[in-house]
Amino acid sequence: MGSVAMHDTVSRRTVMKSIGAAGAVGLAGCSADGGGSENTISMGILMGVTGGLSEVGPAIRDAAELAVKQVQDADNGFSVDTQFENTETKPSRGVSGAEALINGGYPMICGGLASSVTLQVAENVAIPNQAVMCSPSATSPDVASLEDNDFVYRTPPTDKLQGSLLAQIAAERREKESAAILFLNNAYGNGLSNGFTKTFESEYGGEVLNQVSYSAGRSSYTSQLQNALDGDPETLVIIGYPESGTKIFRNFYENFNRADMDILVPDGLRADDLPGNVGHDMTNVRGTNPSSAGPGIEYFRSAYEEEYGSAPGPFNQQSFDAAAVLMLARAAAGEDDGTAIRDQMRAVTDSGGEAVGPENLGAGVSLAADGNEINYQGVSGPVEFDENGDLASAVYNYFRYTANGTENIEQVEV
Amino acid sequence: MAARDYYSRGQNIVYNRPVLVVFAVIGVFLVFDIFRQLGTGTITATDLVSYLWNGLVLGMSLGLAGVGLSMTYSILNFANFAHGDLITSGAFAGWATAFLIAGLGDFSVEALVLIGGPIAVGSNELGINVVNTPLALLAGLLVAAVLTAALSLLLDRIVFKPMRSADGVTLMIASVGVALFLRNFLTFSFLTDSRGLTGGNVPQFTLGGVTFGGHQITLVLVAALLMLATHVLLQYTKIGTAMRAMAANKDLAKVTGIPTERVVKLTWGIGGGLTGCAGFLIALQQGTLTVTMGWDLLLLVFAAVILGGVGSIYGAMVGGVILGIASRLALVWIPASFLLAAAFVLMIVMLLVRPSGLFSGRTTA
Numbered sequence: 001m002g003s004v005a006m007h008d009t010v011s012r013r014t015v016m017k018s019i020g021a022a023g024a025v026g027l028a029g030c031s032a033d034g035g036g037s038e039n040t041i042s043m044g045i046l047m048g049v050t051g052g053l054s055e056v057g058p059a060i061r062d063a064a065e066l067a068v069k070q071v072q073d074a075d076n077g078f079s080v081d082t083q084f085e086n087t088e089t090k091p092s093r094g095v096s097g098a099e100a101l102i103n104g105g106y107p108m109i110c111g112g113l114a115s116s117v118t119l120q121v122a123e124n125v126a127i128p129n130q131a132v133m134c135s136p137s138a139t140s141p142d143v144a145s146l147e148d149n150d151f152v153y154r155t156p157p158t159d160k161l162q163g164s165l166l167a168q169i170a171a172e173r174r175e176k177e178s179a180a181i182l183f184l185n186n187a188y189g190n191g192l193s194n195g196f197t198k199t200f201e202s203e204y205g206g207e208v209l210n211q212v213s214y215s216a217g218r219s220s221y222t223s224q225l226q227n228a229l230d231g232d233p234e235t236l237v238i239i240g241y242p243e244s245g246t247k248i249f250r251n252f253y254e255n256f257n258r259a260d261m262d263i264l265v266p267d268g269l270r271a272d273d274l275p276g277n278v279g280h281d282m283t284n285v286r287g288t289n290p291s292s293a294g295p296g297i298e299y300f301r302s303a304y305e306e307e308y309g310s311a312p313g314p315f316n317q318q319s320f321d322a323a324a325v326l327m328l329a330r331a332a333a334g335e336d337d338g339t340a341i342r343d344q345m346r347a348v349t350d351s352g353g354e355a356v357g358p359e360n361l362g363a364g365v366s367l368a369a370d371g372n373e374i375n376y377q378g379v380s381g382p383v384e385f386d387e388n389g390d391l392a393s394a395v396y397n398y399f400r401y402t403a404n405g406t407e408n409i410e411q412v413e414v
Numbered sequence: 415m416a417a418r419d420y421y422s423r424g425q426n427i428v429y430n431r432p433v434l435v436v437f438a439v440i441g442v443f444l445v446f447d448i449f450r451q452l453g454t455g456t457i458t459a460t461d462l463v464s465y466l467w468n469g470l471v472l473g474m475s476l477g478l479a480g481v482g483l484s485m486t487y488s489i490l491n492f493a494n495f496a497h498g499d500l501i502t503s504g505a506f507a508g509w510a511t512a513f514l515i516a517g518l519g520d521f522s523v524e525a526l527v528l529i530g531g532p533i534a535v536g537s538n539e540l541g542i543n544v545v546n547t548p549l550a551l552l553a554g555l556l557v558a559a560v561l562t563a564a565l566s567l568l569l570d571r572i573v574f575k576p577m578r579s580a581d582g583v584t585l586m587i588a589s590v591g592v593a594l595f596l597r598n599f600l601t602f603s604f605l606t607d608s609r610g611l612t613g614g615n616v617p618q619f620t621l622g623g624v625t626f627g628g629h630q631i632t633l634v635l636v637a638a639l640l641m642l643a644t645h646v647l648l649q650y651t652k653i654g655t656a657m658r659a660m661a662a663n664k665d666l667a668k669v670t671g672i673p674t675e676r677v678v679k680l681t682w683g684i685g686g687g688l689t690g691c692a693g694f695l696i697a698l699q700q701g702t703l704t705v706t707m708g709w710d711l712l713l714l715v716f717a718a719v720i721l722g723g724v725g726s727i728y729g730a731m732v733g734g735v736i737l738g739i740a741s742r743l744a745l746v747w748i749p750a751s752f753l754l755a756a757a758f759v760l761m762i763v764m765l766l767v768r769p770s771g772l773f774s775g776r777t778t779a
Contacts, residue, residue, distance in 0.1 A: 054606030185751070213751045217710035219475070219700055222468060223742065223750035243608045243704065250701045254616065255625055276536035277610035277702065404536070 041071065041080045041330050041365075043323065044101030046111030046121065051089030052216055053113050055242050055271060056315065060136060062308050063316035064110050066300075067323035067361065069307070074362020078369070080327065087112050091120035098125035107338040108132040108330060110323045113315075115140030115159075115187040122152045130338040132345065134326050136319035139267070139290075140191040144388040150342055153385055155318040155325070155378065156290050157394030159188065159266070161414045163195020164203075165288050165396055166264055170196075170235050171204035173398075174262055174286075178207045180233035182224060182248065184240035184268075185213040192239050192266055209233045214244065221248045222255050235262040242271045249278040249285075260284050270314060272405040282401040291395040291411050292317035292380035296357035300379040303358065317380035324361055325349060325376055325383060332368040348374040349383050434767050448746055457746055460623035465742045471630045471699065473738025474637040476711075476718040479692040480730035481644060482685035483715060488661040488725035489681045492585035496569070497689065498712030499596035502705060503565055504690025505697040506600060508558025509611055515550040516542050529703065530609045537701075541614030544628050555636070555694050562690025566682040578678075593709070600705045608704045611697060633699045640691055641731050644684075648727065653680055661725065714754075717761045723771025732772060737761070 045064055049057040061084070068080045083104055085097030094117035101109055102125060109131055112118040118138035126133040127148050134153040135143070141160040146152055170176045179200060183189035193211055200206040212228040214221055225248065228236060238248060245265075253259055259280070267289030275282045292315075300320060304312045326341070328348040333340035348356075353373030356364030368374045376383055386392045398409045428435055451457045483497045506529065513526040517540050525535050542550060573588055580588075617628035648654035660667040660677050668674050696711070697703045718737045722729025737757050744756030764771065 050601065050606050055608070212749065215751075217706060218754075219472065219696070219711060220468070223745055223753055226745070227750040246608045246610060246702045247700060250610070254618070254627060254701070276538065277530075277608065279537040279610045279613035279701065 038334065039078050041078060041327050042106045042108075042336050043068070043080060043082050043326055043330070044098070044104070044106035044109045044111075045082055045084045045323075046087060046094065046097050046101060046109050047084070048087040048089035048094070048113045048117060050086060052241050052243050053089045056313055057089070057113055059308075059310075059313040060113060060315050060319045063304065063312060063319040064136065064323040066304055066307055067320045067327065067358075070303075070324075070358065070361045071327055071365050074365070076362050076366040078331065078362075078365050087114075087117050087121075089114050089117065091117050094118075094121045095124050097121075102129045102131060105336070106131070107336045108134070108326045108341055110134055110136070110319075110326055113137045115143060115191065118143060118152075118154075119146070119187055122146055122148060127151050130342075132326065132329070132338050132341045134322040134345075136322040137315040140187040141195065142187050142191060144390050148389065150345075150389065151338065153322075153325070153345055153389040155321040155380060155383060155391065156315060157391050157396075157414070159191045160195050161394055162266055162288055162290070162396065163192045164199035165412060165414055166192070166237060166266060167196045167199035167204060167206070169286070169288065169398060170237070170264060171200060171206055174235060174264075176206065176234040176262065178209055178231075178233045179235045179237060180210040180212070180228045180230075181208060181237045181239065182212050182214060182221075182228045183237075184244065185215055188268065189213065189239045193237075196237055214240070214248075216241075216244045218244070218247075220251060222251045224248075225252055225256065229256060229258070235264060237264045238269060239266055241268045242274055242277075245269045245271075245274065246277045249274070249280070249282065253278065253280040262286070264288075267314060270399060270406055275401060275404055281403055283403065284401075286398070286400040286409075288396045288398055288412070289314060290318070290380070291397045293395070293411075294357075294378045294381045294383075296359060296377060296379045299357070299359045317378075320358065321376075321378040321380050321383050324358070327361075328356065328364060328368050328374055328376055331365040332371075332374065334369065344368075345389075346385055349376050349385060351375055351384070431767075437763055437767055444747075448743075451746060458623075462746075463622070464624045465745050466739060467624060467626060467630070469739035469742030470735065471634060471738070472742065473718075473735035474634045475692060475696045475699065475734075476715055476738055477731040477734025478637040478640060478688060479696070479711065479715045480719045480722070480734050481641070481727055482689035482692070484719050484722075484725060484727050484730040485657075485681050485685040485688075487719070488727070489657065489678060490574070490585070492582040492589065493716070495586060495589040495712070496592035496596060497589075497715065498708035498710075499593045499600070500562055500566060500686060500689045501693035501696070501708030501711060501715075502600060503596055503708075504558040504562035504693030505703055505707060506604060506693075506705075507561040508554035508690065508694035509697060509703060511557040512542060512547070512550045512554030512611075513540065515553055516540055516547045528604060529611070530607075537610035537613035539613070543612050543614050543616045544632050545617050546614050551698065555691055558690040558694035559687040560690075562693070563683045563686040566686030566689070567679060570679070570682045597705055597709060604705060606705055608702055610702055612701045616701075627699075629699045629701070633695045636691070636695055640688060644688065644727065647684070653677070657681060714757065717757060720771060721761050721764050723773035726771065726773035729771055729773030736772075 047057055047061045049061055068082055072080050085100055087094035087097055094112050098121045112121050115138040118135045122133055132151050136155050138154055139156050139159040141158050144158055170179055181193045183193040197208045209231045210228050212224050214224045263285045265287035270289045329341045329344040332344040332348055353375045354367055355377055356374050357377040358379055381395050384392045395411055395413045398412055399406050400409055479501055486494045509529050510527050513529050517526045521535050573592055619626045656672045656677050718734035719730045721737055722733025740760045741753050741757035744753055
């Protein structure tokens, strides 16, 4: 044993040395970049590709990088320098990631994804450092009420709209008078739950019997479901993401004899592989999600499929738009300065001027840099910001689950 | 005379342990309140039985998962934060096996070994459950036990053995590193998708309005069997005696001629095997699996082990069951969103009243 141990010590030391050397090389590589010239667009990408949004996050990141690639590949004299930080869908990691981006000299951030992360990053990093932020998927109403000096934008519609749309669907289309809500205890869940309750009770005279919150990562949600179903509500609204959603629906179908109960879900729980993972037919579930069909959608779809070999998922169009608008605003501003970029965010999206879409994004960047007026045509639909940095109007899909996926029923404009 | 004795003993407790008395009164009050609510119909007997049953299921999973943690604590004297990720590793190893056996021929080997995830293997098409595919599940359980035991031994060899003389805090920090490594390795191999495992018509029994799920029953029975086996091993075998001796006094055990290094290895092996089984069974009962499953559970497992008395294996079992039942029974008074708070309040009360836990002073046995 003794000799073996000695040999071990030696080899371990060699290994440690080589790891140390590799680390030093890595650090040297990091310090080489940063800083940028007039024709280099610096954009930080801050998204959660693991944690609660692990199922949708990676594709959202891909879509933003597709926009970057379009500008990069175009022969327009511009290059794009991006740095990616993973938030793990946790506010604390989001804040430290955003700080890394600010320290790296990035004046604008494409992200974050979850509302809870986006709110914390905006308040603690982006706004105090005067960096422009554009989220492709933060939909909480709280994002609108940030005191942000106009530094925070987003390309998906706010949940205020979606909450009232769900209430409208419950009351008018499904003809329900009572409902219960089971919602994820974060900014997204709270926002939607309150939005639904307000509209359902005040506009349609319905009654919300129970509002039950839950945390992600619990071993079972049977107790929460039991609380929510207390008093026999006519419909159940489940708000969250597939990570806990899989378990909630499993618990629902296994422990309650109500497989045909009407259930409504928001965009967070639209995932084609959910029925497969739940192991049960989910045809009793309907929901809404922001539609993402603007003028350039066909071009975007084929470019995305060519690049990544799969069809775009939820919020991918919004992600492309967020990255595109940021890069256009930066080109129009002409410098890596958060305030200057902020002042161009509306100029490149408001109506009037040269139409720019995904197919001519590269050319659009140089047009914007030359001082031309630009009107960006979103892949996800019209991108035009109101005074809060929210979309002025939005189109939603009303969808339902089929035996092995989801299908749209119709489009609703709010 | 006897009455006076009791009286003075009671007086002693009231004077010396007022905190204990206060909590005892609250406890008695809560028990009476359950009967009152049953009487007034605020809760039904069906509700109560279903709370108890769900609590028992959670408790047995916590108890089984806690045995390995308690074993490493009693023999090696450190809190193993990698325990949660050993649970997850066991679950992944076992379920990859179960998927492979149940679906070979119908799906690609790659998709099965990766337990679906990004490559869709609908859990319904595979239809794994205790009635349809008992052999696949049994094989999965065995592989989970063997591979997790092997993984524990490997980690001990690489990480913990060279640090054998280090103190508990150093070892604990090292175990945090092991936890992060394991979880990220699993993420690297299996991605972070939450995947469905069981499918088909999972059998269930309904007795007087309470549903007993087939997989819940499986978990409770198998966990009880494994706990019984652990008890027999510790009490009636030579190696069990050696383990207890070492937990009681390491130096004395060494002097007596007990091969301590072998006992340490066996502890890792047996503890790891039980942990792997726990991971596989918990995933079976939940029906879903993510790479954070064990980590999410770890806090509760620690609470169960502390409640029972750190280092005591029976304490881990009993602590788990008490914690599980208490956290579900709390539904009588509080909404489901705050159930965990009830579990941890119970743990805090235990620490105040009996800081070393229920089975304190009985290391290992």
